[in-house]
Amino acid sequence: MGTRTDEVLAVTGLVKRFGERTVVDGVTFQIRAGETFGLLGPNGAGKTTIISMVTGLIPADAGSVSVVGEAMTPSTTGPKRHIVLFPQELAIYPDLTARENLRFFGRLQGLRGQELTSRTEEVLELIGLADRAGDQTKKFSGGMKRRLNIGIGLLHRPTLLILDEPTVGVDPQSRNSILESVEGLATEGMAVVNESTRLR
Incomplete structure (x- = not known):
């Protein structure tokens, strides 16, 4: 077939x-x-x-x-x-700001110059952290850290995004925000697999 x-x-x-x-x-x-x-x-x-x-x-x-x-x-x-897999564990640097984390990991993914700058700002908007871009991530809630973690994987525009319980251990407001961010990923043309024990 x-x-x-x-x-x-x-x-x-x-x-x-x-x-x-x-x-x-x-x-x-x-x-x-x-x-x-x-x-x-x-x-x-x-x-x-x-x-x-x-x-x-x-x-x-x-x-x-x-x-x-x-x-x-x-x-x-x-x-x-083509794949980015996000386990439950977070992988961000607490003493860096959200923008600095994205730029650091973007460089590891091969992004440079204007492409890195523009993609960083696009992802900050997509995950709803543009207004907190300059804050150290150690000041973030659990839900905000998870959104940033997801954003790091989006920088190089993967084709398939796999999330392992992306809302585990976060409050209901953060959970809804994360799920809304995940739903918005389809607008980037990605396919998303959300592994979970519950719908919401």
Whole structure:
């Protein structure tokens, strides 16, 4: 079967066993550019195992994964450049401002000069932190830190963004703000996978 040109992620018949226990049994789904996909289920349902196979961290026992038409396995490198995976742990520098964090990580991603400057400002607007861009992130709430963490991954415009419980441990107001930011990512043409134990 051919891959549609706007299909970012195709998962077909994924199976994963650990010993005699089958953790993932024939999972199939597709995500296209601009779509947000919720991978929902209780703890222990196999969500993290699915994500680990999708990102090439562990091999599948059966089935296949392709990202932008390229086969994904632990040994392939090409499709991995299209993906950003955000675990629950934060990766920001508390003594730097939001803007300084974005510029630092942007340089690590290969951005320079005017492209880095303009992309930094665009991301600050997208994640709703433009008015706090000059504040040290150690002064931020948990929700603001998570939004900044998401913003760091958006700098180089990934094709597929995978979020692991992006609202865990934050207050309801911050949770809503984060989810609104995630919903807005489709306007950038990204495909988004939101792994969670709940809808809201």
